Amino acid sequence: MAESPWLTIIGLGEDGPDGLSPATRETLAKADVVMGARRHLDLLPGLGRRRIEWPVPFEDGLPLLLEVRGQRVVVLASGDPFWFGAGSVIARHLEPEEWIAQPGLSTFSLAAARLGWPLESTVTLGLHAAPLTRLRPHLAPGIKAIVLLRDGPAVAALASWLDGSGFGASTLHVMEALGGPRERVRTFTADAPGVDDAAHPVCVGIEIAGDGPVLPLASGLPDETFETDGQITKRPMRALTLSALAPRPGEHLWDIGxxxxxxxxxxxLRHPAMQATSIEPRPDRAERIQRNADALGTDRLRIVTGTAPGALQGLARPDAVFIGGGLSDGMLDWLTSHLPVGTRIVANAVTLESEALLCAAQARNGGDLMRIELAHAEPLGRKQAWRATYPVVQWSVTL
Known part of the structure; x- marks a missing residue:
């Protein structure tokens, strides 16, 4: 017969013991060790068991938890521990049979109940340990979002960031200690913040409004969306390239060059489960990539400064590869010989020499070759004429 889990993760509300079920009370009464943030431990002052305050940063508490492995341990968390909470982090370090969870009402549920918003169509983000720019892809008039914030000062930072992004007309509902005796809800606009004394725990409901730039959902963002020194795949080619790469939820891209x-x-930006690694030989451009990723809410982009194929050694295997720079026979040979069957490769060529490389690669490995010629209307005197760009040859193949 399997042993009972030694760890119970309990989602605690701001009402402390008043909101606990009989089963949760019994679990706490039988615990040898109770761990949690100081705020959570203070909500249960009558516990006579060994109490361990969970340190900051959060990762420092995991060794303390593993030291009491096998005892009857309770970890206190906020609300639903598996919705932007500590539960998933703890579970990753344990076997499935070692733990059980008793979730409480999530902050998102409480906030939606106060505001009357449908959660299924409301953006929910945990920004207590993530940059505010994670909200950037969702900034569009009419969108509603509920975000968890680190502390009171983060409310002013959020208002300032929204105002600076062109969405100062957004309405902010600042909600503190939802579900407890200290609960407080106040409303103001991002361009006229009236809250400077918000206290943790705090979340904000945002009714987004303003005339700031909205990121289109289609592939091919305007070129001016990105900081660049001129080394950029231009919007029409980028849209065609992403179409050929065919991103699917959860996949990993290598962006070479x-x-x-x-x-x-x-x-x-296609899906929150997407992963990507950008390989760039120039340190200044690698720093620029990081700034672009941060500004557009994709700070999870991994950036490797180095030259392919050497810099590819040891990277997590991709589902798709884009070669935007540094194309060579050696790189193509390495990719086609090292990557598993099913990997998609897309490469663009502008010069005659790189075009010849792609033609040879297509002869060896199959796939599709496409020649793309674009022209834009530009003034010619008092009239307009077409100005052609350099033609681009694109090779796409599934190994």
Whole structure:
């Protein structure tokens, strides 16, 4: 017969013991060790068991938890521990049979209940340990979002960031200590913040409004969306490239010769489970890619400064590869010989020499070759004429 889990993760509300079920009370009464943040421990002052305050940063508490492995341990968390909470982090370090969870009401549920918002169509984000720019892809008039924040000062930072992004007309509902005796809800606009004394725990409901730039959902963001030194896959080619890469939820992209990072960033914007690694030989461009990724809410982009194929050693295997720079026979040979069957490769060529490399690669490995010629209307005297760009040859193949 399997042993009972030694660890119970309990989602605690701000009402402390008043909100606990009989089963949760019994679990706490039988615990040898209770761990939690100081705030959570203070909500249960009558516990006579060994109490361990969970330190900051959060990762420092995991060794303390593992030291009491096998005893009857309770970890106190906020609300639902598996919705932007501590539960998933703890569970990753244990076997499934070692732990059980008793979730409470999530902050998102409480906030939606106060505001009357449907959670299924409301953006929910945990920004207590993430940059505010994670909200950037969702900034569009009419969108509602509920975000968890680190502390009171983060409310003012959020208002300032929204105002600076062109969405100062957004309405902010600042909600503190939901579900407890200290609960407080106040409303103001981002361009006229009236809250400077918000206390943790705090979340904000945002009714987004304003005339700031909205990121289109289609592939091919405007070029001016990105900081660049001119090394960028331009919007029409980027849209065609992403179509050929065919991103699917949860997949990993290698963006070789990242330039401005536009292809990798747009790949990540397709779905929150996407992963990407950008390989860029120039340190200044690698720093620029990081700034672009941060500004557009894709700070999870991994950036490797180095030259392919050497810099590819040891990286997590990709589902798709884009070659935007540094194309060579050696790189193509390495990719086609090292990557598993099913990997998708897309490469663009402008020069005759690189075009010849792609033609030879297509002869060896199959796939599709496409020649793309674009022209834009530009003034010619008092009239307009077409100005052609350099034609681009694109090779796409599934190994």
């Amino acid at each position: 990242g330039g401005s990072g536009s292809v990798a960033i747009e790949w990540l």
